[in-house]
Amino acid sequence: MNRTPLADARPSRGRIAGTAADARTPIRRPPRALLLAVPALLTLHNAEEWLAMPRALPMAAERMPDAARAVLPAVTLPMFGAALAVATGVPWIIARMAIRGGHTATYLLLVVQATVLVNVASHLASAAVLRGYAPGLATALALNLPFGILLLRTARRDAWTGRRAWRMLLPLALVAHGPVLVALLWTCGRITGAF
Template sequence: MTGWRGWSWALAGAFALHNAEEALTMPRFPGTAGRLDQATLNRLMTAISALGVAAAAAGTTGRPTPWKPYLPAGMAGVMLLNVALPHVPAAVVARGYAPGLVTAVGLNLPIGLAVLRGAVREGAITRRGLRRTMPVALGVLACAPLIVAATRAATRTGGSRRPI
Protein backbone atom coordinates (compact mmCIF):
# COMPACT_ATOMS: atom_id res chain seq x y z
CA MET A 1 0.00 0.00 0.00
CA THR A 2 1.51 3.31 -0.99
CA GLY A 3 0.61 6.87 -0.28
CA TRP A 4 -1.76 8.59 2.06
CA ARG A 5 -4.78 7.64 -0.06
CA GLY A 6 -4.12 3.93 0.39
CA TRP A 7 -3.47 4.40 4.09
CA SER A 8 -6.75 6.34 4.34
CA TRP A 9 -8.66 3.31 3.06
CA ALA A 10 -6.71 1.05 5.42
CA LEU A 11 -7.71 3.37 8.27
CA ALA A 12 -11.38 3.16 7.27
CA GLY A 13 -11.11 -0.63 7.45
CA ALA A 14 -9.25 -0.48 10.78
CA PHE A 15 -11.93 1.88 12.09
CA ALA A 16 -14.65 -0.61 11.13
CA LEU A 17 -12.73 -3.44 12.85
CA HIS A 18 -12.29 -1.23 15.90
CA ASN A 19 -16.01 -0.53 16.07
CA ALA A 20 -16.75 -4.24 15.68
CA GLU A 21 -14.37 -5.02 18.56
CA GLU A 22 -16.14 -2.46 20.73
CA ALA A 23 -19.60 -3.76 19.80
CA LEU A 24 -18.58 -7.33 20.60
CA THR A 25 -16.82 -6.58 23.89
CA MET A 26 -18.81 -3.73 25.45
CA PRO A 27 -21.61 -5.95 26.74
CA ARG A 28 -19.13 -7.58 29.14
CA PHE A 29 -18.23 -4.23 30.72
CA PRO A 30 -21.03 -2.72 32.84
CA GLY A 31 -21.80 0.93 32.24
CA THR A 32 -20.19 1.19 28.80
CA ALA A 33 -22.09 2.67 25.88
CA GLY A 34 -24.85 3.96 28.10
CA ARG A 35 -26.36 0.48 28.52
CA LEU A 36 -27.47 0.11 24.92
CA ASP A 37 -28.94 -3.22 23.89
CA GLN A 38 -26.75 -5.29 21.56
CA ALA A 39 -28.83 -4.71 18.43
CA THR A 40 -28.81 -0.95 18.92
CA LEU A 41 -25.09 -0.97 19.68
CA ASN A 42 -24.45 -2.95 16.48
CA ARG A 43 -26.49 -0.49 14.39
CA LEU A 44 -24.72 2.49 15.97
CA MET A 45 -21.25 1.04 15.34
CA THR A 46 -22.19 0.18 11.76
CA ALA A 47 -23.38 3.75 11.13
CA ILE A 48 -20.23 5.21 12.68
CA SER A 49 -18.08 2.87 10.57
CA ALA A 50 -19.92 4.06 7.45
CA LEU A 51 -18.87 7.62 8.30
CA GLY A 52 -15.23 6.48 8.25
CA VAL A 53 -15.69 4.93 4.83
CA ALA A 54 -17.43 8.11 3.64
CA ALA A 55 -14.52 10.25 4.88
CA ALA A 56 -12.03 8.03 3.03
CA ALA A 57 -14.14 8.01 -0.14
CA ALA A 58 -14.82 11.74 -0.20
CA GLY A 59 -11.24 12.58 0.68
CA THR A 60 -9.47 10.31 -1.79
CA THR A 61 -11.66 10.06 -4.90
CA GLY A 62 -13.00 12.40 -7.54
CA ARG A 63 -11.56 15.70 -8.61
CA PRO A 64 -8.79 16.84 -6.24
CA THR A 65 -9.50 19.90 -4.13
CA PRO A 66 -7.40 21.50 -1.38
CA TRP A 67 -9.83 20.51 1.41
CA LYS A 68 -10.43 16.84 0.49
CA PRO A 69 -7.27 15.38 2.09
CA TYR A 70 -8.33 16.91 5.41
CA LEU A 71 -11.28 14.49 5.64
CA PRO A 72 -9.14 11.35 6.05
CA ALA A 73 -6.56 13.39 7.99
CA GLY A 74 -9.30 14.45 10.38
CA MET A 75 -10.42 10.84 10.73
CA ALA A 76 -6.81 9.88 11.47
CA GLY A 77 -6.68 12.62 14.09
CA VAL A 78 -9.85 11.30 15.72
CA MET A 79 -8.42 7.77 15.76
CA LEU A 80 -5.12 8.91 17.28
CA LEU A 81 -6.85 10.93 19.98
CA ASN A 82 -9.18 7.99 20.56
CA VAL A 83 -6.19 5.87 21.58
CA ALA A 84 -5.27 8.44 24.24
CA LEU A 85 -8.85 9.28 25.21
CA PRO A 86 -10.39 6.89 26.38
CA HIS A 87 -8.80 3.54 25.43
CA VAL A 88 -5.42 3.58 27.14
CA PRO A 89 -6.61 5.38 30.32
CA ALA A 90 -9.61 3.03 30.54
CA ALA A 91 -7.29 0.03 30.34
CA VAL A 92 -5.09 1.52 33.07
CA VAL A 93 -8.11 2.12 35.32
CA ALA A 94 -9.45 -1.38 34.58
CA ARG A 95 -5.97 -2.83 35.10
CA GLY A 96 -6.40 -4.80 31.92
CA TYR A 97 -8.49 -4.80 28.80
CA ALA A 98 -10.96 -2.07 27.88
CA PRO A 99 -13.38 -2.42 24.91
CA GLY A 100 -11.61 -1.45 21.68
CA LEU A 101 -8.09 -1.40 23.15
CA VAL A 102 -6.53 -4.01 20.86
CA THR A 103 -7.52 -2.39 17.57
CA ALA A 104 -7.03 1.16 18.88
CA VAL A 105 -3.39 0.49 19.74
CA GLY A 106 -2.63 -2.22 17.18
CA LEU A 107 -4.32 -0.77 14.10
CA ASN A 108 -5.67 2.76 14.51
CA LEU A 109 -2.49 4.18 16.04
CA PRO A 110 0.02 3.02 13.41
CA ILE A 111 -2.30 3.43 10.43
CA GLY A 112 -3.48 6.87 11.61
CA LEU A 113 0.14 7.98 11.90
CA ALA A 114 0.83 6.62 8.40
CA VAL A 115 -2.08 8.64 6.96
CA LEU A 116 -0.89 11.88 8.54
CA ARG A 117 2.80 11.32 7.82
CA GLY A 118 2.06 10.39 4.20
CA ALA A 119 -0.33 13.30 3.62
CA VAL A 120 2.23 15.82 4.92
CA ARG A 121 5.13 14.18 3.09
CA GLU A 122 3.21 14.11 -0.21
CA GLY A 123 2.05 17.72 0.20
CA ALA A 124 -1.65 16.85 0.41
CA ILE A 125 -1.90 18.70 3.72
CA THR A 126 0.39 21.22 5.33
CA ARG A 127 1.90 21.00 8.80
CA ARG A 128 -0.08 24.10 9.72
CA GLY A 129 -3.27 22.49 8.41
CA LEU A 130 -2.44 19.36 10.37
CA ARG A 131 -2.20 21.41 13.58
CA ARG A 132 -5.59 22.95 12.79
CA THR A 133 -7.09 19.52 12.18
CA MET A 134 -6.34 18.27 15.71
CA PRO A 135 -8.73 20.59 17.62
CA VAL A 136 -11.49 19.64 15.17
CA ALA A 137 -10.69 15.95 15.75
CA LEU A 138 -10.89 16.52 19.51
CA GLY A 139 -14.30 18.15 19.04
CA VAL A 140 -15.54 15.21 16.97
CA LEU A 141 -14.29 12.78 19.60
CA ALA A 142 -15.99 14.79 22.34
CA CYS A 143 -19.31 14.26 20.54
CA ALA A 144 -19.15 10.47 21.05
CA PRO A 145 -20.90 10.53 24.45
CA LEU A 146 -23.61 12.77 22.98
CA ILE A 147 -24.18 10.30 20.15
CA VAL A 148 -24.49 7.42 22.62
CA ALA A 149 -26.89 9.45 24.80
CA ALA A 150 -29.02 10.40 21.78
CA THR A 151 -29.09 6.78 20.62
CA ARG A 152 -30.09 5.64 24.10
CA ALA A 153 -32.86 8.24 24.26
CA ALA A 154 -34.16 7.22 20.84
CA THR A 155 -34.07 3.57 21.88
CA ARG A 156 -36.12 4.30 24.99
CA THR A 157 -38.81 6.06 23.01
CA GLY A 158 -39.15 3.66 20.13
CA GLY A 159 -36.71 0.78 20.16
CA SER A 160 -35.68 -2.17 22.25
CA ARG A 161 -35.46 -1.62 26.00
CA ARG A 162 -33.22 -4.58 26.86
CA PRO A 163 -29.95 -3.16 28.33
CA ILE A 164 -26.58 -4.77 27.84
Protein backbone atom coordinates in the same frame (compact mmCIF):
# COMPACT_ATOMS: atom_id res chain seq x y z
CA MET B 1 0.67 18.95 -15.54
CA ASN B 2 -2.52 16.99 -14.93
CA ARG B 3 -4.86 19.23 -12.92
CA THR B 4 -7.07 17.38 -10.47
CA PRO B 5 -9.22 18.87 -7.71
CA LEU B 6 -6.40 18.03 -5.30
CA ALA B 7 -3.74 19.64 -7.44
CA ASP B 8 -5.81 22.69 -8.37
CA ALA B 9 -3.85 25.58 -6.90
CA ARG B 10 -6.52 28.26 -7.40
CA PRO B 11 -8.31 29.26 -4.18
CA SER B 12 -12.06 28.82 -4.39
CA ARG B 13 -15.11 28.81 -2.18
CA GLY B 14 -15.68 25.58 -0.34
CA ARG B 15 -12.02 24.88 0.26
CA ILE B 16 -10.73 24.62 3.77
CA ALA B 17 -8.73 27.69 4.74
CA GLY B 18 -5.04 26.97 5.10
CA THR B 19 -4.98 23.99 2.77
CA ALA B 20 -2.16 23.43 0.36
CA ALA B 21 -4.47 24.45 -2.48
CA ASP B 22 -5.01 27.81 -0.81
CA ALA B 23 -1.26 28.21 -0.42
CA ARG B 24 -0.93 27.84 -4.22
CA THR B 25 1.29 24.77 -3.97
CA PRO B 26 0.58 21.69 -6.05
CA ILE B 27 0.00 18.60 -3.96
CA ARG B 28 0.11 14.92 -4.80
CA ARG B 29 -3.08 12.91 -4.90
CA PRO B 30 -3.22 10.64 -1.84
CA PRO B 31 -2.84 6.93 -2.63
CA ARG B 32 -6.19 5.15 -2.83
CA ALA B 33 -4.94 2.34 -0.58
CA LEU B 34 -4.13 4.77 2.23
CA LEU B 35 -7.50 6.49 1.92
CA LEU B 36 -9.35 3.15 2.05
CA ALA B 37 -7.23 1.90 4.95
CA VAL B 38 -8.69 4.58 7.25
CA PRO B 39 -12.25 3.21 7.26
CA ALA B 40 -11.09 -0.40 6.82
CA LEU B 41 -8.94 -0.36 9.97
CA LEU B 42 -11.59 1.60 11.83
CA THR B 43 -14.12 -1.08 10.87
CA LEU B 44 -11.85 -3.81 12.30
CA HIS B 45 -11.39 -1.75 15.45
CA ASN B 46 -15.12 -1.14 15.83
CA ALA B 47 -15.81 -4.85 15.29
CA GLU B 48 -13.46 -5.65 18.18
CA GLU B 49 -15.27 -3.10 20.35
CA TRP B 50 -18.68 -4.51 19.42
CA LEU B 51 -17.69 -8.12 20.15
CA ALA B 52 -16.20 -7.27 23.55
CA MET B 53 -18.70 -4.63 24.69
CA PRO B 54 -21.47 -6.90 26.09
CA ARG B 55 -19.07 -8.21 28.72
CA ALA B 56 -17.33 -4.90 29.41
CA LEU B 57 -20.31 -2.51 29.52
CA PRO B 58 -21.50 -3.46 33.03
CA MET B 59 -17.93 -3.24 34.41
CA ALA B 60 -17.38 0.14 32.73
CA ALA B 61 -20.59 1.57 34.20
CA GLU B 62 -19.63 0.29 37.65
CA ARG B 63 -16.07 1.67 37.58
CA MET B 64 -16.70 4.95 35.77
CA PRO B 65 -15.39 7.94 37.75
CA ASP B 66 -18.11 10.19 39.20
CA ALA B 67 -16.89 13.18 37.14
CA ALA B 68 -17.35 11.21 33.92
CA ARG B 69 -20.72 9.87 35.06
CA ALA B 70 -21.98 13.45 35.47
CA VAL B 71 -21.15 14.33 31.85
CA LEU B 72 -21.59 11.12 29.88
CA PRO B 73 -24.88 9.41 29.17
CA ALA B 74 -25.43 5.92 30.60
CA VAL B 75 -24.49 3.74 27.64
CA THR B 76 -26.65 0.77 26.67
CA LEU B 77 -25.72 -1.90 24.16
CA PRO B 78 -28.31 -0.79 21.54
CA MET B 79 -27.18 2.83 21.93
CA PHE B 80 -23.54 1.81 21.57
CA GLY B 81 -24.31 -0.34 18.53
CA ALA B 82 -26.16 2.46 16.76
CA ALA B 83 -23.37 4.94 17.46
CA LEU B 84 -20.78 2.40 16.32
CA ALA B 85 -22.68 1.86 13.06
CA VAL B 86 -22.64 5.61 12.35
CA ALA B 87 -18.98 5.92 13.38
CA THR B 88 -18.13 3.04 11.03
CA GLY B 89 -20.25 4.08 8.04
CA VAL B 90 -19.46 7.78 7.83
CA PRO B 91 -15.68 7.30 7.27
CA TRP B 92 -16.46 4.95 4.35
CA ILE B 93 -18.55 7.69 2.74
CA ILE B 94 -15.81 10.27 3.34
CA ALA B 95 -13.17 7.91 1.91
CA ARG B 96 -15.25 7.38 -1.24
CA MET B 97 -15.48 11.16 -1.69
CA ALA B 98 -11.74 11.54 -1.08
CA ILE B 99 -10.93 8.89 -3.69
CA ARG B 100 -12.96 10.87 -6.21
CA GLY B 101 -10.56 13.75 -5.64
CA GLY B 102 -12.34 15.79 -3.01
CA HIS B 103 -9.77 17.82 -1.11
CA THR B 104 -12.20 18.62 1.71
CA ALA B 105 -13.06 14.92 2.01
CA THR B 106 -9.35 14.07 2.17
CA TYR B 107 -8.93 16.58 4.99
CA LEU B 108 -11.98 15.15 6.79
CA LEU B 109 -10.41 11.70 6.50
CA LEU B 110 -7.29 13.11 8.19
CA VAL B 111 -9.56 14.46 10.94
CA VAL B 112 -11.10 10.99 11.27
CA GLN B 113 -7.64 9.43 11.60
CA ALA B 114 -6.52 12.06 14.13
CA THR B 115 -9.72 11.28 16.08
CA VAL B 116 -8.81 7.58 15.96
CA LEU B 117 -5.42 8.47 17.47
CA VAL B 118 -7.16 10.37 20.26
CA ASN B 119 -9.29 7.26 20.69
CA VAL B 120 -6.12 5.20 21.23
CA ALA B 121 -5.38 7.34 24.29
CA SER B 122 -8.95 6.87 25.53
CA HIS B 123 -8.55 3.09 25.22
CA LEU B 124 -5.46 3.24 27.39
CA ALA B 125 -7.41 5.26 29.97
CA SER B 126 -10.32 2.81 29.76
CA ALA B 127 -7.95 -0.11 30.31
CA ALA B 128 -6.67 1.64 33.44
CA VAL B 129 -10.23 2.19 34.71
CA LEU B 130 -11.20 -1.41 33.96
CA ARG B 131 -7.87 -2.66 35.35
CA GLY B 132 -7.20 -4.74 32.26
CA TYR B 133 -8.47 -5.17 28.74
CA ALA B 134 -10.85 -2.54 27.35
CA PRO B 135 -12.89 -3.27 24.21
CA GLY B 136 -10.90 -2.10 21.19
CA LEU B 137 -7.55 -1.93 22.97
CA ALA B 138 -5.84 -4.61 20.86
CA THR B 139 -6.65 -3.05 17.47
CA ALA B 140 -6.09 0.46 18.83
CA LEU B 141 -2.50 -0.40 19.73
CA ALA B 142 -1.69 -2.93 17.00
CA LEU B 143 -3.37 -1.24 14.02
CA ASN B 144 -4.70 2.26 14.65
CA LEU B 145 -1.65 3.71 16.40
CA PRO B 146 1.01 2.66 13.86
CA PHE B 147 -1.23 3.29 10.85
CA GLY B 148 -2.31 6.69 12.17
CA ILE B 149 1.29 7.77 12.58
CA LEU B 150 2.13 6.48 9.09
CA LEU B 151 -0.84 8.20 7.46
CA LEU B 152 -0.32 11.56 9.13
CA ARG B 153 3.44 11.51 8.41
CA THR B 154 2.74 10.68 4.76
CA ALA B 155 0.08 13.38 4.50
CA ARG B 156 2.43 15.92 6.05
CA ARG B 157 5.37 14.92 3.85
CA ASP B 158 3.27 15.01 0.68
CA ALA B 159 1.50 18.26 1.66
CA TRP B 160 -2.05 16.89 1.47
CA THR B 161 -3.10 20.04 3.34
CA GLY B 162 -1.62 23.36 4.44
CA ARG B 163 -0.16 24.56 7.73
CA ARG B 164 -3.29 26.19 9.13
CA ALA B 165 -5.29 23.05 8.46
CA TRP B 166 -2.61 20.95 10.19
CA ARG B 167 -2.84 23.17 13.27
CA MET B 168 -6.60 22.55 13.38
CA LEU B 169 -6.28 18.76 13.18
CA LEU B 170 -5.84 18.05 16.90
CA PRO B 171 -8.51 20.52 18.09
CA LEU B 172 -10.97 19.07 15.57
CA ALA B 173 -10.10 15.52 16.65
CA LEU B 174 -10.66 16.43 20.30
CA VAL B 175 -14.04 17.98 19.46
CA ALA B 176 -14.99 14.90 17.41
CA HIS B 177 -13.95 12.50 20.17
CA GLY B 178 -15.51 14.64 22.90
CA PRO B 179 -18.69 16.67 22.32
CA VAL B 180 -19.52 15.13 18.94
CA LEU B 181 -19.20 11.59 20.31
CA VAL B 182 -21.32 12.43 23.37
CA ALA B 183 -23.96 14.00 21.09
CA LEU B 184 -23.89 10.92 18.87
CA LEU B 185 -24.37 8.61 21.86
CA TRP B 186 -27.16 10.81 23.21
CA THR B 187 -28.91 10.88 19.80
CA CYS B 188 -28.55 7.11 19.41
CA GLY B 189 -29.92 6.71 22.92
CA ARG B 190 -32.99 8.72 21.95
CA ILE B 191 -33.45 6.70 18.79
CA THR B 192 -33.02 3.32 20.51
CA GLY B 193 -35.19 4.32 23.46
CA ALA B 194 -32.40 4.25 26.04
CA PHE B 195 -33.49 7.65 27.45
